[in-house]
Amino acid sequence: MKKVIIGLMFLGMLVGCTQDEYIIYEPVTIVPESLEIVEPVGLKLENTFVSDKVSVNVKLPSDGTYRLKIKDIIGNLVSQEKLSAKEGDNILSIYTTSLEKSSYTVELQTEDGDLLGSSVFVMLN
Amino acid sequence: MKNLLTMLLIMVTAISFGQNGEDLKLDHSVTTSAPYSVGDIITIKFNTLDVNSSVPTLIQFDYQYNNKLLEKIDHTFKLDNNSSAMTSLNHWDGYTFNGDAASGISDLTYQYDSWNAGGANYSANADWSVERITVQDGISIGHAQTILEVRFRVKDKINTGYDDYSQSTSLNWANIKDNSTDTTYSVWAMTKNVDLGDVGGGTLNAVTIKFLSPVTNKSEYAYYINQISGNGSATITGNFDAAGEAIISGLIDGTQYSVFVQGPGDYQTGTFPAWMDDIVTISDVYLVFNYMSSTDIDGNGTGTFDYWLQQMFANVKWDQNSEVWDATVNDEDSYIFLSYLAGTLPDYDFTSNTQENFYAISSTKYGGMNYSMLSSKYGKETISSDPGAIVPSPSETVFTFAHGFGGDVDLSHSYTPATSGFGESAKNSNNSKVKNTSFQKVPETSNLDISTQLIDGKVIMEINTTKTGLAGAQFNLTYDSNILEFSEVIFDTGNEMTNFANHNGSKLFIGSLDLNGETTVKIGTPYKVIFTPKQSITNTAGLVSFGVKEGVKTDGTKVKFNIQ
Numbered sequence: 001m002k003k004v005i006i007g008l009m010f011l012g013m014l015v016g017c018t019q020d021e022y023i024i025y026e027p028v029t030i031v032p033e034s035l036e037i038v039e040p041v042g043l044k045l046e047n048t049f050v051s052d053k054v055s056v057n058v059k060l061p062s063d064g065t066y067r068l069k070i071k072d073i074i075g076n077l078v079s080q081e082k083l084s085a086k087e088g089d090n091i092l093s094i095y096t097t098s099l100e101k102s103s104y105t106v107e108l109q110t111e112d113g114d115l116l117g118s119s120v121f122v123m124l125n
Numbered sequence: 126m127k128n129l130l131t132m133l134l135i136m137v138t139a140i141s142f143g144q145n146g147e148d149l150k151l152d153h154s155v156t157t158s159a160p161y162s163v164g165d166i167i168t169i170k171f172n173t174l175d176v177n178s179s180v181p182t183l184i185q186f187d188y189q190y191n192n193k194l195l196e197k198i199d200h201t202f203k204l205d206n207n208s209s210a211m212t213s214l215n216h217w218d219g220y221t222f223n224g225d226a227a228s229g230i231s232d233l234t235y236q237y238d239s240w241n242a243g244g245a246n247y248s249a250n251a252d253w254s255v256e257r258i259t260v261q262d263g264i265s266i267g268h269a270q271t272i273l274e275v276r277f278r279v280k281d282k283i284n285t286g287y288d289d290y291s292q293s294t295s296l297n298w299a300n301i302k303d304n305s306t307d308t309t310y311s312v313w314a315m316t317k318n319v320d321l322g323d324v325g326g327g328t329l330n331a332v333t334i335k336f337l338s339p340v341t342n343k344s345e346y347a348y349y350i351n352q353i354s355g356n357g358s359a360t361i362t363g364n365f366d367a368a369g370e371a372i373i374s375g376l377i378d379g380t381q382y383s384v385f386v387q388g389p390g391d392y393q394t395g396t397f398p399a400w401m402d403d404i405v406t407i408s409d410v411y412l413v414f415n416y417m418s419s420t421d422i423d424g425n426g427t428g429t430f431d432y433w434l435q436q437m438f439a440n441v442k443w444d445q446n447s448e449v450w451d452a453t454v455n456d457e458d459s460y461i462f463l464s465y466l467a468g469t470l471p472d473y474d475f476t477s478n479t480q481e482n483f484y485a486i487s488s489t490k491y492g493g494m495n496y497s498m499l500s501s502k503y504g505k506e507t508i509s510s511d512p513g514a515i516v517p518s519p520s521e522t523v524f525t526f527a528h529g530f531g532g533d534v535d536l537s538h539s540y541t542p543a544t545s546g547f548g549e550s551a552k553n554s555n556n557s558k559v560k561n562t563s564f565q566k567v568p569e570t571s572n573l574d575i576s577t578q579l580i581d582g583k584v585i586m587e588i589n590t591t592k593t594g595l596a597g598a599q600f601n602l603t604y605d606s607n608i609l610e611f612s613e614v615i616f617d618t619g620n621e622m623t624n625f626a627n628h629n630g631s632k633l634f635i636g637s638l639d640l641n642g643e644t645t646v647k648i649g650t651p652y653k654v655i656f657t658p659k660q661s662i663t664n665t666a667g668l669v670s671f672g673v674k675e676g677v678k679t680d681g682t683k684v685k686f687n688i689q
Contacts, residue, residue, distance in 0.1 A: 038307075048183060048261055049211050052607075053667075067576070068666040073217050073255065074247045077688040081666040082576040095667035097605040098631065100399070103215040103257050105241070106666075113689075118241045120185065120300065122213045122259045 029089045031057060037089070043108040043117030045094070050121045053095045058108050058117070062087045066116075069107045070099070078104070096123055148179040149268065151186060151233060151299050152315035156274070161290075162325035163281045164372060166198065169294060169319060171258065171273045173266075173301070179310045180265040184272065186233065186299035186312075189222055189255045193285040194293050194321075195277040196366040197254070203271040210262035214273070218367040219341035221250035222297040231314040233299035240298055251341070252285075254367040255297070261304070279324055280372060281333060284523055290321035332517045335370040336386045336526040337500055337540040343369035345389035345398060346528070353514065354381040376517045384513045386528045388493035395475035397489040399672075404487045407599035407636050408677040409534040410462040413439050414640050415681055417459045432536070433546035434504040437496070439534045441485045462486070462532075466599070468627030468634065487530035487538075494531025496539070503527035504542030507550035535683060568683040573674065575600075575688050577665040584609055584656040584665050590686075595646040596679045599636035601672035602654070606631035609656040609668055619647040634673075642679045 035057035037044050046055040060066060063086045070079040078099060083092075094106055107118045152174060157167040173184065190197065202212045223246050224230040225239035239245040247255065258273055260266060282290065299312040334348055343365050350361040350373065365371050365386075376382065390397035416428035416439065430436045439454045441461050461484055464470045471482040473491050485494040496503075498512035504527070515524045529539030574589040588600060598618075604611065611633060614626045618637045621644045627634040635654065637646055656669070676684035 048185065048259060049213065056666075068664075070667055070670075073257075074220060074249070075243075077671070079667050079670040080576040080688065081664060082578045083664060083666075092664045092666065093662070095605050095608065095665075097607060098603045098668060098670040100670075102217075103213070103259070115242065122185075122215065122257070124213070 029091060031089045031091065035089075035091065041116045043106065043119055045106070045119045045121055048121055049124055050094070050096050051124050052097050053093050054121060056092050056094050056106065056119075058083075058085065058090045058092060060085055060087055060090065060116070065111050067107075067109045067111065068092070068094070069109060070094070071105045071107060072102065075105075094121070096121075099123065101125055146177075146311050147313050148175075148177045148310035149181070149301065149312055150174040150176060150315040151296060151301075151312050153188065153294065153296060153319060154316055155319060155321070159322055160325065161279050161321050163279055164331045164374070165279045167277050167279060167321070169275050169277065170203075170271045171275075172271050173268045173312075174315060175268040179268075179301070180303050181301045181310060182262055182265060182304045183300070183302045184260040184266055185258065185301070187222065187255055187257050187297040188294060189220075189253045189297060190275075190277065190294040191252055191287070191292060192218065192254045192366060192368040193252050193370075194280055194282060194287060194290055196280055196368075196370070196372065198276040198278055200256075200273060200275040202260075202273050204260065204266070206267040206270050207260070207262045207264070210260050210266060213257075213259040215257040215259075217255045217341075218344060219249055219251050219253070220247045220255050221253040222247055222255065222295070224297070231317050233296060233312045233314055234301075234309070236298035237300045245298070249341075251368065265303075278372065279321065280368075280370065281331060281523075282324070283333075290324055292318045293321050294319040331522065332373045332376050333370055333523045334365075334373055334384060334515075334526070335368070335523070336365065336497070336528050338369060338528045338538070339536075339540065340538050342389065342398070342400065343367055347387045347389075349385045349387065350376075351383045352377075352380060353383050353511070378518050379516060381514055381516050383511055384497075384515055384524065384526060385495075386497035386526050387495050388487070388528070388530065390492055392475060392492055395473070395492065397492055399489065401487060401489050401493065402601065402632075402634075403673050404530050404538045405462070405465065405532040405534075406537070406673055406675060407466065407597040407638055408537070408675060408681070408683040409532065410459075410466055411597050411638060411642070411677040412534045412681050413454065413459045413462050414638075415642060416454060417456060418641070430534075431545060432504060432542055433506045433549075434496070434529060434539070434542055435534050435536065438485075438529065438531050438536075438539070441532055443480045443483060443485070463623075463638070463640075465490075466627065466634065466636065466638075467625040468629060485531035487532045496529040496531065497526060500525045500527040500540075503529075503540065504544070504546040505549040506546055509550060537683070568675075568685045569678070570685050570687050571676070572689050573686040575671060575674070577669050579662065579665050582658070583612070584658060584662075584668060586654040586656070586669055587650050588652040588654075589650050590646075591648050592676065592684065592686075593645065593648060594678050595676040595684065596642045596644075597636065597638035598646050598651070598676040599634065600652065600674050602633045602635070602669055603672060604631055604633065604656060604669045605667075608659055608662065610659055612655040612657050615653040615655070616651065617647060617649065617653070618651040619644060622646060638677075645679065646676070 037059045044057045068081045103122045108116045153171045225245040228235040295318045296314045301310045487493045502512040527540040533539045571592040577586045616624045622637040624637045674686040
């Protein structure tokens with residue numbers, strides 16, 4: 001009888017247990033107000049004046065590979081990143097220590113060369 | 126009276142409401158009273174004028190000035206009502222703005238948008254200098270206050286190709302916003318171009334010394350003028366302006382002077398601008414090896430250069446016996462060039478004042494080997510009189526010099542002589558034609574893909590090319606050494622190329638050269654550079670920048686890579 005009671009208790013415990021469910025949420029990108037982009041796609045710098053790096057929001061139409069290009073006054077490419085990023089807001093950094101002190105244009109392009117956004121920044125001396 | 130009132134009403138309406146949704150105007154004007162004469166100093170001020178209740182917190186615009194007509198002296202930010210504003214002025218010599226006429230060149234916001242979209246653009250033009258002004262504040266930047274004052278000296282228009290001073294300065298584009306609300310304002314030019322009107326002519330008080338060079342950084346060059354005849358006085362020295370010109374006052378009519386043009390840098394401390402490492406590159410080295418492909422019994426090169434000056438510049442080893450710099454090029458010179466690219470030459474001690482460990486390779490390592498002469502004497506094999514001597518007089522007030530750098534065999538940073546110079550003396554010029562080229566002075570261009578990526582915690586830079594027929598290639602990279610540590614270069618250039626990777630601080634020079642010009646760089650991904658981050662990073666934009674990026678074909682022609 002004792003064994004039956006123990007068996008019933010064990011069975012009851014098993015029945016009483018529920019299966020744990022783990023829901024994996026996509027990480028949410030927190031976009032500071034200074035980097036918010038209203039348009040569906042685009043690029044926005046946190047500041048026009050830059051010392052060694054500046055935060056940038058690149059808002060993308062879909063997951064994929066894109067190019068972040070840094071150009072000088074006549075459009076010569078001085079630095080380029082090939083970037084895999086997701087749809088929507090992506091908070092990244094533009095590093096400027098390797099660049100000569102000057103003013104540059106940063107461009108966001110698709111792999112096909114379509115321009116999605118651009119902005120001008122100035123390096124502090 | 127009625128007509129007058131109507132006119133006033135129209136004027137008030139125009140001023141109040143502007144044109145085409147205009148929010149504000151950007152103005153620039155001369156504050157110094159006309160008329161002007163050559164040598165006068167004028168001040169140009171910049172300010173905004175409100176049209177439609179604009180409250181900007183960011184003001185950014187480009188303007189350009191004609192450096193043949195004006196010499197910039199200095200600038201001062203004023204902004205009396207925004208004393209805490211951040212300000213910046215960027216300067217570029219040798220470019221001009223090609224506006225987009227579709228919406229009128231006075232619509233400065235349209236020009237900015239068009240420039241960003243690739244319509245309006247900048248192109249190389251030695252006559253113009255561009256300046257970018259940026260002002261940002263946490264509060265509204267008030268209108269009608271002077272933002273900036275720039276002082277210029279008026280230059281003589283003689284021999285400039287300009288008939289008047291009607292376009293001395295010009296506004297290019299403007300990007301003016303209220304950052305707090307992300308509102309972009311429509312900006313029009315109040316005065317698009319500044320016209321100085323009639324300018325009085327020059328006198329002996331305004332002698333012009335100018336020099337010829339393909340380098341755009343001409344304002345970094347200096348002139349030295351020594352009096353030769355009469356009672357010699359102290360040296361007159363100073364820097365050239367952006368056009369490579371200097372207006373000198375105080376020279377004596379009929380007196381002989383000797384003028385020398387010197388490239389930039391401080392020879393006491395051995396400090397030189399970074400661009401001087403672009404002077405001697407793979408294409409110079411290849412031309413020297415090409416020249417040395419045939420030699421005489423003494424081992425001296427018997428190849429051909431198009432210009433005698435190239436031969437002069439290829440001799441980089443000081444001859445201890447003759448103790449002169451001559452134009453004798455031998456095997457040792459060619460391998461010194463190669464060692465220079467590979468980064469294995471010793472440093473020179475600028476305080477030693479000896480020739481030990483010195484090579485005539487213009488660079489940050491050895492400084493500039495300056496070759497300066499009157500343009501009529503420049504590049505001639507025989508010079509029998511002072512090549513820098515001038516005698517100013519009221520009928521001769523403009524003197525033109527030419528400048529080159531030792532080691533610059535492909536003349537990329539040196540003026541190219543009008544004639545070959547072989548067998549020519551300075552007193553008997555123009556008796557020799559340039560030979561059929563063994564190399565094309567005009568470089569080819571070729572597209573290239575260089576980009577960085579963050580892969581498995583490493584920063585990988587791949588250089589991809591489809592260009593065939595390259596006997597050599599060189600890439601000068603600068604990286605952020607605070608964030609990255611250089612790990613290695615993986616070469617896949619073919620089995621017979623001589624590869625080099627010269628690592629110095631945050632600079633990395635990599636490339637390849639086939640000394641015989643018989644094999645070529647493999648296409649695909651010949652170079653892969655790997656860096657290890659010193660700290661956590663999420664992306665790589667701007668961590669590595671590209672300087673020199675060029676190749677050389679087996680016939681010696683330079684190939685300039687256009688990065689896509």
